[in-house]
Amino acid sequence: MTETMSGDGATTPLVDRGAKPRSVMRLIMLAAIMIGVSAFFVLFQDRIDNEMMLGILGGLAIIGIFFIVSLVIGFIAIAPKSQSDPLARGFADTHMEGILITDSQDRVIYANHAYGEITGQTKPGEVQSIEELLSRYKDSSEAVYRLANAIRGGNQAQEEFRMAQPLGRVAEGEETGPRWYRLQGRPIPNPEGKVPLLGWQISDITSERTEQELVFKELQHAIDYLDHAPVGFFSADRSGAIAYINATLAEWLGLDLTAFNPGTLLLRDLVAGSGMALIESVQAEPGLNRTAQLDLDLLKSNGQSLPVRIIHRVSAARDGAPGESRTIVISREQGTSALDAANAEMRFTRFFNNTPMAIASVDGKGRILRTNGPFLQMFAGNVSRDEIDRGALFETVLRESDRETFRAALSEAADKQGKIAPIDGRDPQSDDRHFRYYVNSVIEHAEDSPEETAIIYAVETTEQKALEAQMAQTQKLNAVGTLAGGIAHDFNNVLTAILLSSDHLLLSLRPSDSSFADLMEIKRNANRAAVLVRQLLAFSRKQTMRPTVLSMTDVIGDLRMLVDRLTGTHVKLAFEFGRDLWTVKTDLGQFEQVLINLAVNARDAMPEGGTLTIRTRNVEAAEVEKLDHKGMEPADFVLIEVEDEGTGIPPEILEKVFEPFFTTKEVGKGTGLGLSMVYGIVKQSGGYIYPDSVVGQGTIFRIYLPRHIEDAVPAVDMAPPTLVSGSSDGPAAAPTAPKTAKEAPEDLTGGSAVVLLVEDEEAVRRGGKRMLEAKGYVVHEAENGVEALEVLEELEGQVDIIVSDVVMPEMDGPTLLRELRKDYPDMKFIFVSGYAEDAFAKNLPEDAKFGFLPKPFSLKQLAIAVKEMLEAEE
Numbered sequence: 001m002t003e004t005m006s007g008d009g010a011t012t013p014l015v016d017r018g019a020k021p022r023s024v025m026r027l028i029m030l031a032a033i034m035i036g037v038s039a040f041f042v043l044f045q046d047r048i049d050n051e052m053m054l055g056i057l058g059g060l061a062i063i064g065i066f067f068i069v070s071l072v073i074g075f076i077a078i079a080p081k082s083q084s085d086p087l088a089r090g091f092a093d094t095h096m097e098g099i100l101i102t103d104s105q106d107r108v109i110y111a112n113h114a115y116g117e118i119t120g121q122t123k124p125g126e127v128q129s130i131e132e133l134l135s136r137y138k139d140s141s142e143a144v145y146r147l148a149n150a151i152r153g154g155n156q157a158q159e160e161f162r163m164a165q166p167l168g169r170v171a172e173g174e175e176t177g178p179r180w181y182r183l184q185g186r187p188i189p190n191p192e193g194k195v196p197l198l199g200w201q202i203s204d205i206t207s208e209r210t211e212q213e214l215v216f217k218e219l220q221h222a223i224d225y226l227d228h229a230p231v232g233f234f235s236a237d238r239s240g241a242i243a244y245i246n247a248t249l250a251e252w253l254g255l256d257l258t259a260f261n262p263g264t265l266l267l268r269d270l271v272a273g274s275g276m277a278l279i280e281s282v283q284a285e286p287g288l289n290r291t292a293q294l295d296l297d298l299l300k301s302n303g304q305s306l307p308v309r310i311i312h313r314v315s316a317a318r319d320g321a322p323g324e325s326r327t328i329v330i331s332r333e334q335g336t337s338a339l340d341a342a343n344a345e346m347r348f349t350r351f352f353n354n355t356p357m358a359i360a361s362v363d364g365k366g367r368i369l370r371t372n373g374p375f376l377q378m379f380a381g382n383v384s385r386d387e388i389d390r391g392a393l394f395e396t397v398l399r400e401s402d403r404e405t406f407r408a409a410l411s412e413a414a415d416k417q418g419k420i421a422p423i424d425g426r427d428p429q430s431d432d433r434h435f436r437y438y439v440n441s442v443i444e445h446a447e448d449s450p451e452e453t454a455i456i457y458a459v460e461t462t463e464q465k466a467l468e469a470q471m472a473q474t475q476k477l478n479a480v481g482t483l484a485g486g487i488a489h490d491f492n493n494v495l496t497a498i499l500l501s502s503d504h505l506l507l508s509l510r511p512s513d514s515s516f517a518d519l520m521e522i523k524r525n526a527n528r529a530a531v532l533v534r535q536l537l538a539f540s541r542k543q544t545m546r547p548t549v550l551s552m553t554d555v556i557g558d559l560r561m562l563v564d565r566l567t568g569t570h571v572k573l574a575f576e577f578g579r580d581l582w583t584v585k586t587d588l589g590q591f592e593q594v595l596i597n598l599a600v601n602a603r604d605a606m607p608e609g610g611t612l613t614i615r616t617r618n619v620e621a622a623e624v625e626k627l628d629h630k631g632m633e634p635a636d637f638v639l640i641e642v643e644d645e646g647t648g649i650p651p652e653i654l655e656k657v658f659e660p661f662f663t664t665k666e667v668g669k670g671t672g673l674g675l676s677m678v679y680g681i682v683k684q685s686g687g688y689i690y691p692d693s694v695v696g697q698g699t700i701f702r703i704y705l706p707r708h709i710e711d712a713v714p715a716v717d718m719a720p721p722t723l724v725s726g727s728s729d730g731p732a733a734a735p736t737a738p739k740t741a742k743e744a745p746e747d748l749t750g751g752s753a754v755v756l757l758v759e760d761e762e763a764v765r766r767g768g769k770r771m772l773e774a775k776g777y778v779v780h781e782a783e784n785g786v787e788a789l790e791v792l793e794e795l796e797g798q799v800d801i802i803v804s805d806v807v808m809p810e811m812d813g814p815t816l817l818r819e820l821r822k823d824y825p826d827m828k829f830i831f832v833s834g835y836a837e838d839a840f841a842k843n844l845p846e847d848a849k850f851g852f853l854p855k856p857f858s859l860k861q862l863a864i865a866v867k868e869m870l871e872a873e874e
Helices: 022-044 050-073 086-093 113-119 130-134 141-152 206-227 247-253 275-280 340-353 373-378 385-389 400-414 462-507 516-539 552-567 588-605 621-627 674-684 762-774 785-794 813-823 836-840 859-871
Strands: 098-102 108-111 157-163 179-188 197-204 232-236 242-245 289-299 305-316 322-331 358-363 368-371 423-426 434-441 452-460 547-550 571-576 584-587 610-619 637-643 688-694 698-706 724-727 730-733 754-758 778-782 801-805 828-833 851-854
Touching: 098 113, 113 197, 130 141, 130 179, 141 157, 141 179, 141 197, 179 206, 232 247, 247 289, 247 322, 275 289, 275 373, 358 373, 373 452, 400 423, 400 434, 400 452, 434 462, 462 516, 462 762, 462 859, 547 552, 547 588, 552 571, 552 588, 552 610, 552 637, 584 588, 584 698, 588 610, 588 637, 588 674, 588 698, 674 688, 754 762, 754 785, 762 778, 762 859, 778 785, 785 801, 785 813, 801 813, 801 859, 813 828, 828 859, 851 859
Parallel strands: 571 610, 754 778, 754 801, 801 828, 828 851
Antiparallel strands: 098 108, 098 197, 157 179, 179 197, 232 242, 232 322, 289 305, 305 322, 358 368, 358 452, 423 434, 434 452, 547 584, 610 637, 637 698, 688 698, 724 730
C-alpha cells in the first residue's frame, strides 16, 4: 500500500472526517452577510432615501473599520490554525499499530495509515469498521462481539485470535499462512457530544507468537532432557511440598507422573525411616545456600525402600526462614560407582542411618564427632546438626543429674574397658521421655577419626517404662485382689454364722421381747457387712455373676428415674443412644451398680451443677484398632460413655482411681471401693474401662463391653442350667436355678428328706444343721469331701440332697461332685460359696446339674434353695 504524503513529508491519515475549522465558517458567514447587504441595496435602491442610505453606509463603514483594525491587531484571523495537538495527531498518524475511531453508530471517523496496511484497505473510500470487517470471519467474530459489548459498556478490553489467512496483502518473502492478531478497544470521550466514541487498535502479533512457541519448545526440550536424565531430581517449596519431580525419579519410585499435581506430595512422604531428620538438619544461613551429600532410603509406592545418595541444596530467606530446595538423587541400585570401596561405604552409611537406635561417636572430652539420622531425630529439640559441627558436647542431651555418671562411663571407655554399665536417664526438656544409653569403648580407631574414644547407642525406653509401671500396678492390684478375695471368703463364713444364729434366735423370740430389737440390729449390720464383702469380691473379680443378654438402651432407660433421683435437681441428665445398638452379655444387677456408682461420682464432681451425659454407640473392630488402647484386643464392642462437667481429675490421681480404698473424699464419706468395684465388674464381663479427664472441664469414663453374638443351639431337649457364670478369663458355663422364674414355695418344711451338709467352717455347719432340722429335715454333716464320701457310704447312699461348700481342705466341692457322679449320677447337689465361679466353673463337666447359694445367706434363703432343688424335675 502506497503512503499518502503531505507537502512537508509527514504521513497523512487514511480517513479524517473531523469537524471543519470554526474560523473558515466565520468568514463564510461574513461574506454571505456582505453579499446579502449588497444585493439588498441593488434591488431596493430606488425605495430607500438618501438619508437612510447614508446612515446604512455609515454603519457599514464603522463595521469595516472595526474589522480591519481587529484583523491588524490579530483579534480576528482569516484562517486560524487548528486547536488540536499536532504531537498527538502526528503520533496517531504514524503509529505502527492500526488505529480506528468510530462513533456509536459504527461510522468511521478516523483511521491511521497502519490500519489500512493491516486490514488491506488501500483507499479511504474502502475503509470499513472493525465490527463490519471482522464479524464476517468465524475465527474473529466471537472476539469482536465480546470486545464491542465491553466497549459499549464503558470498559476497555483486549482479545487475541488466529486467522487462517492474513487480512491484508503479504509482502514479498513473508509467509502466507495463518496469522495472529491482537485487538484492543476502549471508549473515548467525545467533546462534541454526550455519546463517547469507540477507539480500536489492531496489530499483527504473528512474529511474537512464533517467538513464544520457539521458547516454549526449547523449554519443553529442556524439561524432556531433565526428565530422562540418568539421575533423579526433585524440588520442594519452603513447606516441604514437592513442586517438581522428574520422570527418572518417578519411575524409580513407581509414581504416575500423569496423576502428579505439584504441592500434593510432601517430602516426608518420600523419605523412609529417619532420613527426614538428616534432610532437616541441613540448614542454610540467612540469605545464603547450603549443599550437603546424604545417604538414605526413599520410599517406593509399593512400600519398598530405595537406597540413594542425594545432593541436597537448600536456601534461606534474609530473615532466616527456610526457602526452597533442589535435590539430585543417585540410585545405589543402579551401580553408581565402579569402586567397591565406595559401594561399601555407601552400604555402611545406609545401615548406619537406618538402625532403630540413635548412634553417636564422641572424643575423650565428650564432643560429638558423628551421628546417624535417628540420633538427630530423637534429640532434635536438644542439639542440631550445626551445633554438632561446631563441637557440641554429648552432655547436651543429658540431664544435669546424669552427666556425672556419663563422665565416669566415658572415662572407662577411654581406659578400653569392655563392660560399661548402661545409663538410664530422661529427656532434659521432658519428664515423660526415658532413654537408656550404652557406652562402648573404641578399640581400633578409624583413619578419618583417630580421636574417637567411645560410641554411644541411645534407645528410647518411654513405652517400656510405661509398661513396667502398668505391670507393677497390675501386680499390685492382683495382689490386693487376691488378699481381698481371701478375706471376703473367710468373712462370708463369719457373716453366714452370724445371720443363721440371728435367725435362730429371732424364731424363738416375740417382737415384744427386749432382745428382739438388738437381734434385728445385729442382722441389719451383718447385711451391711455383706454388701462390703460383695464390693471386695467385685474388685477381686470373684463375685458371683449371672450374665444375661442385655440391650444397653433398655438398661439405661430403666435406670433413668433412679439416676435422676440420685443426682438431684442441680444436675441435668442427657442421654444419647446409638442406633441399632448391639446386645451385650453381663450381669444386670452388677452393671446397674456400675452406672449408679459413676453417676453418683459425677454428681459429687459437680457441686455447682452441670450436665451428666450418658451415651451409647457401636464400636467396630477397625475403630478399636485405631484407638490403640493398651491391652485391648480389636473386636466389636458396645461403648457406654458417662461424661460430667465437673472439676476434673488431676493426672496423678487419675492413675490411682481404680485402686482399692483410694478416695479423695473426706473421712466417713466413702470407702474408696466404688471405682475398684466398677473396674472388677467391667473386667469380669470381659470389657474394658478407660477414664479421660481434664482439670476444670470434666471427666469421661468409657466402658467397652464385647458384642454378644448368639451361638447356634441345636433343637434338643436339654436340662435347664442352674447357673451361668463368668470369670476374669472369660465366660464359663454352669447351670441356673430351675425355679428362678417362679415364686418361692410357701411350704419350706422338709418332711422326711435327708440332707448331707458338707462345710469346713464349724460355725456355719452347726448353724445350717440346726436351721434345716428346724424345718423338719434329717441332716448329716461332714467337714470336707472325703468325710462326706465316708458318711454317704455309711448311709448306703440314702441321701436326698447334698449341700456343700466349694473351698474345703483335702477335697473341695467340685471334686466331691465328680466323685459322686461315678456312683450316684442323679444325686441332687447345691454349692455354697461367695465366689462360686472361680471354684468350680472351670473344673466341672458340661452336663453337671447343681444349684447354687451365695454366701452369706439367711435361714430362709437356705430353706428355699433346698426346697426348690428337691422339687426340681429330673
